[in-house]
Amino acid sequence: MPDFLLPRHLLKSGRSATHSVAVQNDETSLTFADFARDTARWQQTFATLAGQRISLYDEDAYQLACMLFGAWHAGKTPCLPADNLPATRAALRDIVDAFADELSPGATPAGAPSFSELCDNTARLVLFTSGSTGTPQAIDKKLGQLGEEVATLARQWEAVLQGDPVVVLGTVSHQHIYGLLFRVLWPLSAGRPFERLRSTFPETLLHRLRDTPAILVSSPAHLKRLPDTLDWASASTQIAAVFSSGGPLDKEALQRCKSLLGQAPHELYGSTETGGIATRCRQHDDEAPWQVLPGLELRVEGEQLSLRSPHLPDAHWHTTADRIRLEESGFVLLGRNDRIVKLEEKRISLDAIESALMACGAFSAVKAVVLPGAREVIGIAALPTPQGWSELARWGRREFAARHLEALKSSIIAEGLPRHWRYGARFPADAQGKVTVARLLAWFDPRRPVWHQASRSTTEAQIIIDVDAALPDFAGHFPGAPLLPGVTQLDWAIRLGRELFDLPEHFIGVDNLKFQSIISPDSQVTLSFTHDTDRHTLTFAYTSGTLQHASGRLCFGAVPC
Amino acid sequence: MQTLQLEIKQLLINALNLEDITPDEIDPQTPLFGEGLGLDSIDALELGLALQKRYGVSLSPDAAETRDHFSSIAKLAEFVSHARKI
Structure with missing residues (x-):
């Protein structure tokens, strides 16, 4: 089969044409030959485009993989937006030249397609994340960086997996770095077939696990909601490994995962900007600290974490917004020092919510806060203008909030939409005149x-x-x-x-x-x-x-x- | 069926801690997710758990089928009336 479809560091030896690449339920699997053919079809389409940057969004991980390698082999730069919201697409129009979902793949090539070798430095991928300013920030990755990430994952876990034939199932999206690496790139490199669609409902997941030994690529949001009313006993023996990333996994979710899936997950800490940083598995010790991944170096100033990593674009020290505390055998994560919060693993910019609400014109000031609880949600404390107060009286609280939510929906994902609204004349301040989150929470009492x-x-x-x-x-x-x-x-x-x-x-x-x-x-x-x-x-x-x-x-x- | 719809509306409001909305303000035909009530995929998981606890229903492994059951209060009530064990 074509030697250069995958870059050399992802595919160290040849692979047979009939090797399974992707599956969906019990249907016939797609083979390496199918993957080569479909990649060539997208390559053909993308090669005819004048522009350089192409936006790729697809719920199907196989389609996404074909588009991704098709774009690279056409010499283009693929861009992976995190979601498909109208506002995201509108913002993308300024920076991309085409949307793959507005195009169709080219004709099936006659005979086996051939590919030239991809260059680690010139082939690039653009991912997006919400920056501290509130507007999504484009993160440029070289193919070489992604190759290094996959190599790190293989070094860390291939031995644990012992080469057992397993299918890669996921509850997380591949439009983010974690899902892309764990559900698509690492499986492609290791020769493990991946499930095309993610299993968003636990019942779907359970059903698949009963059929096949698997690796589960998940996140705290899904692990903490595994229902104990389902019978996981037969499924748990099928799971070779569980991975969790995107946010902290609390102890209750850890226990749930251990008791229902029979094992603690391998947790990963990292970000779109930095790539993977550290891992831990709390099988025996609930307090086990994070261990830095092989090949990385950490440094702490005050509490602020800096790192040097092959997953970064250069060999310089990179300062993160994360705070940590070093311990004898690893480190403990303390939190972030900016206004990005994570709700159900989704990065939410409090600044973005506040500025979108201010643009509505009904408020003289707005504060977005995270309300604690079994499910953390966004609450809004706002000071209406005289006009705002009269609209509130005229429309009623529900309608007033609904109209403002409408204005947020085009730019804020559902997890970040405020669930609770409080209005007042002035924000509560402490003795120093500072409006603190603790004081604002009193409004939600x-x-x-x-x-x-x-x-x-x-x-x-x-x-x-x-x-x-x-x-x-x-x-x-x-x-x-x-x-x-x-x-x-x-x-x-x-x-x-x-x-x-x-x-x-x-x-x-x-x-x-x-x-x-x-x-x-x-x-x-x-x-x-x-x-x-x-x-x-x-x-x-x-x-x-x-x-x-x-x-x-x-x-x-x-x-x- | 109307009693069951009302019960499910109240369960939805309680399970998801919705603010400033009463059961009679939820149209049984309104989409629960995306447009309409604007709930998200985590709400779907939470709602699934609440339904299992309250009615002992089990959801189908077919995600498309489950999405259809969850599309509105009317659909949910229909599903629960057939699948309930409690």
């Missing part, structure tokens, strides 16, 4: 009532509060006859008063406190404030129409009483 602003000046404000029956304040107050506790009304007046006005640091007392009529669950009340800036007092009143609920005067001072 279920005890903070939902409200919108009707009017506000330096001395007066009027807000409308939704007294939701689900507020924790109603619990036990009182069984069968729920009413909003007076202490909650006082707490809201102080809390919301602080948010609306500049007040001295300490609350020192309340005068003229009156509770005239009860506030029932699922009602709406108006809270009015008058601020006396000389006396540092804040007069408040809860009303519904002409009905008075409660009123009083809050006093604040620079020193506690």
Whole structure:
């Protein structure tokens, strides 16, 4: 078979025409001869193009492989976008000359196709990642770098796999470096057939594992959601190795993987920019530190990690945005020092979310935060403009958020779309006047009532509060006859008063406190404030129409009483 | 079937912790993923787990079939009514 279809470092010896390259379920496998033919067809198509850069996106890993090598053999530079969103395509139009999915492969060549040898330095691939500025950043890889990565993987794991015939199954996309290396390039090099489509549902995966011994290329998002209601026992004996990358695998997911799949995964730490950096397998020790991959050197300044690696484009030291702590037998990852967060292994730029929302014109400031929980999601704390407040009142919270989500959908992937929205007059700041994430999280506390602003000046404000029956304040107050506790009304007046006005640091007392009529669950009340800036007092009143609920005067001072 | 639809809507809201939406605001025909409710592939996994726990249903190994079941509340209710064990 053609010697130079794959570069020499990926294919060290010849391979027979009938060798299986890719499979899908139990259907007939595609052979090395099919791969050569389909690559030649794409090469033909791409060779006729005037431009240099071609965008490749395909759900089918086999098609992607044919396009990728077709582009290289046509002397072109393939670009792999991470997703196929309209905004991604629109942004790509400025940097690529063609989209493979707008073209078709050329005619089947007569006889076996022949290829010239690819050059490690001139053949390149462009991958994309979200940069700290929020716009996707193009990462240029030389074919030689990819070859080095595959060589590292082979050095690290071929011995573990012991050459057993296995199929490579995956739950992750090959449009990213991890999926591309583990699901396509390494299998091609090692002569292991890979499954064409990824198994996004655990049932699909289980079904495949029952048929065939396999390597599983997965990620924490999928491993932590393996349902224990399925019978993995017969499948687990079929798994030669599990790989996990894209983000940290928490202990619960690790236990799940061990108990259901019968082994701890080989975890990989790396990034699109740097390639693979380190690995660990927590089979016996849940705290096992990361081990640097063979051939790499690490350096730590402060906590910041720098590295020198054959996976990088040059031999210089490269500083990452990651923080680590060196230990005797490896290192521990501490986190990042920029505003990129990872949710379900997807890199999400908080800056990108914030700037897209600011562009909507309804807010004077926006903060995107990661809300902790079983599933981490994005929450938005926003300060609406007067126009924004009136739209919020007119459309309602759901519709208001839905319209803003619409504006985000073209540029932010689904995992990064905000799930919770909180609005206010000013961000909560600490004693130094700094708006910290910890302070912002208080806005997502279920005890903070939902409200919108009707009017506000330096001395007066009027807000409308939704007294939701689900507020924790109603619990036990009182069984069968729920009413909003007076202490909650006082707490809201102080809390919301602080948010609306500049007040001295300490609350020192309340005068003229009156509770005239009860506030029932699922009602709406108006809270009015008058601020006396000389006396540092804040007069408040809860009303519904002409009905008075409660009123009083809050006093604040620079020193506690 | 309407009772089951309502039940599944509530399960969806709880399992995915959706905000500011009540069951009657979800149209049974609206697509759950992408356009429509805008849920993602992780939500699909979470929803699958919640359905298995609540109704003891098992999903098909055929991904295309599962995607079809998950396309709307109406389709989900239809699937659950046939496949439920609880």
